[in-house]
Amino acid sequence: MLNEELLAILACPACKTKVSLVANKWLVCQNPDCRRKYPIKDDIPIMLVEEGDKYIDVSEESLAETEPE
Numbered sequence: 001m002l003n004e005e006l007l008a009i010l011a012c013p014a015c016k017t018k019v020s021l022v023a024n025k026w027l028v029c030q031n032p033d034c035r036r037k038y039p040i041k042d043d044i045p046i047m048l049v050e051e052g053d054k055y056i057d058v059s060e061e062s063l064a065e066t067e068p069e
Helices: 004-009 049-054
Strands: 019-022 026-029 037-041
Touching: 037 049
Parallel strands: none
Antiparallel strands: 019 026, 026 037
């Protein structure tokens, strides 16, 4: 689980907008035009634009049920 200090400094690498934690396994960009979602694997955020691109069309509600690949 990410601590609050780390979460406070993380930003989407594509648009530099803050991210929020969803279901303790996803970081979601808060920019509605960007919509990238970044998986957290083994407590490590995978903040690569290519990873975020894979989940642009996945809704935040669905992320709780989706396991990062």
